[in-house]
Amino acid sequence: MQNSLLLGVSVGDSFAEFSLLSDSNSLAQKRVYLSRENLKASLTQFVAPYKDQQISKAFISLRVPKKLLDHRLSGAVAHVSTEGVEHWLDICGSPEHTLTNKDLQFSVRERILADGQIELPLQNEEIEAIAAKVQLMDCKKVCLNFLHSATNPVHLEQAKKIFQEKGLEVFVPEKSDNPHEVSRWTKNALNATLSGVFSELKSELYAGLESAIDKKNIHFLDSAGDLFQDENQREVGSLFASLSALGLADPSNSADILYLGLEQFALISPSQWESAWQSPWGPVEVRRLKTHTLGIQPTLGIQLNSFSRFDFSNHQEAWEPGPMFLGRGQKMSLLDLWSDNSKLAKIAGLEDRVSTQGIQRFKNALLTLSKISSLRDTDLHHLTKELQSLSVQRLAMESRLRRQTKKLKVTGPLAPLFANIFKKDPHTTILDQEFCESESTALWGAQALKGAQ
């Protein structure tokens, strides 16, 4: 009898990767560059050859691009709060990041005290008036944040019912033990902001898998390592799902994971959990494995520092248009330093995309900048090697400083380029797992499902 297959899908900002596993062995794998390839079509194409074999379960970690957490890019959400605290979340975040448009912030006269006692009852008319205004402003989503609603949710339920009757999609803070309303409310607000894009991506994934697997066998993974299907309000909780899967899929839990992905370099500590994400909008309630985003990132810009010497900037260039070696980018980034390395061109998702002209433009740009640098190193080969060495040493140093356990596992598609320095460390294992995000999603998903049953 043929073994059933497991599908793991990991969707990120710019790349999506798919892994088909048979008894935890990889059968087929693929990575797509989302700027150039369609998610649904790529997925359909990937699973098509295996239609006749049974794909029993699919597990997906879906990370909505972080830039879409900005409400100006994701669509309008009305915020309705207790009178007097309607701007509370704005005050708790950074001044540059707002959760919604000022015109869409409403307050209602209602008050529940700390012991749950109703001091000022909520009037239906007030909610109806707000609903009318929200609809006039062509806004379809409402986010409710009332003081002490976790202690006594009566007003929250009352308002929710009225808004829903008016055909609006309503978001309320999740029930949890967290006593801090700021992180609960911010999570609620960001979930509302992301819900539209998240649903669209989910639909695209369902459509892509339609011919291969029944919808009921498709599970999404969140940052806490839990599975969900149609439940709402898991959007923010999914932002770190693939990283959590990387940590959780290792049953021994004994080593930190240094993940060297195309989109990010991160150090994951499977033995430690965090309950909040310190976002630009303030703290957000998200249970996830302790993860440290490293200072060296694959698309970090290259620039001259205060000493007029080459260094890496703190700003990451996006994969759209991407590094210069792909032909469209205009700014030098860290990965461009490896553009002559044949291993880079072989990485799935990048193969056939390397542009000779792009590489030449990078070299010209580096040479131009070197002429005004204080070291004036015009030997391109030497300069490139030096900067490669700087980035690798910085990476090694920071991961040593931040790791929580003595043992370390290095994995990810860029490991072949960056991991050599770790070979001399007897406590470090370098894993040959280019598609570890999707593989881990599938493996941990299967374990989590078994646990839930």
Place this chain on the structure above:
Amino acid sequence: MNYQIELLHSLLNDFLVGESALMTLDGDVLAVRGQMPVTYGTLTTAATTAAKYLKLQEGDIALLNDPYSGGSLLSEMTFVMAVSEDLLWVTRRALDTKLTLVKSVEEEGLRIPPMPLRQNNQVNEMILTAMQAHPACPPKFVEWLKDQVQDLSLRAQKLIEAIEFTGFTITGELIEDYLKLCKQAATQKISESASGEARVDVVLDSGELLRLTLEIQDGKVSMDFSGTSAAKTVSLTESATYGTCFHAISRHYGFTDLANSGSFAVLQITKPTGCWLVGKYPAPTYKGMTCGVAALQSAIELALAQIHHKQETSLSGHCALHFDLRSGDKHHLLRLPGGEAAQADRDGSCATLNPFSLEQLERDFPVKVLRVDQRQSNGGKGKFNGGRGLILKLQMREEAEATWLADLTLHRPRLLKNCSHGDPCEVLIENGEAAKQLPVLGQQKFAKQDVLTLCSGSGGGYGRSEQ
């Protein structure tokens, strides 16, 4: 590798988290990092003092919080650790802060001069026992200290491992080159802007005068505080004064990330002995470390604005409003920061808070939050508006007590002609009658139904409004 300096710089950035510094036993400061202005002067003084009196060996840790030995507030513990034979790591970690308005530093809490906390891999139990026996010792202090010792040792070990693993060698020559480059970069950043001289007077409500003559020439900054009066009730330690001055200058010119012996060399400070910027034991320091620092920041900001006409700014609300609410054995210190000044080309940023839970505040104290928002300012208007301060309105549900401290520069300093002042900090009380303004600092009991309005200052405006 040619890029050893960049590697050292990034190592310092990665390692120095929070308020911390790394220096050599010879006294060269490699880097200082932190958010608090006083950090840039106090940490190095703490390390120097501890190293001088305690002769720290590799792995030893000294503890202090004495402001006159390089500490800041008494609630902030400074640890000095010899991470190797020649490197000292200083880091500051905060305990629960209480606001007390007293006449001596000894009344502000437990004052700890440099003490050997860990020697020869052993925690000094005798000292811990002695501290625990002190009536002002914070609860669970010894347990907390033991946790910190463990954490510090682990981090120091990781630092050594990271350096060894990458084969990186921090030689004397490398340090010398790094400090030299930092000095050059700081000098260049200052030289790129205008040079000149400015004089500013800031008068504190408590009666102290702050007189600053700032001169910028050839990429160097000279601050002369001659004419500054003696302390009456506000006093700042010498190292805190230096830190605040360096922080204000380096932030203005954009070289705070290069804070070390190299960049320190661009700043020269002259202070008359006996002025309130050279506080002497046993003067209390809470007011100095908060309102005194804010007054100093304001004076430097004003002087810089006078010299750099092209980058004129108004005055920010530097002083946060401190309000310590007490009920039974519980207390909660609320800090409401002020708004940022408008500049010649943009509005100032509005104040934001370090998030705390309103619901928890209502659960823990007999108060009801009526409003929390950015305040509607009357001041700070102009072509570009100053950033708004914050407003927190509380109603007492039972009797409770509070101590508060606001901006002590209500006697506003003179501004440039294009600039206007923002609204000052305010504490108002309504108890059935009309609202009454409370003094800038005080302590009192509030009755049931009293409504308190706490407002932090807003930033000053720039230019004439087009209306």
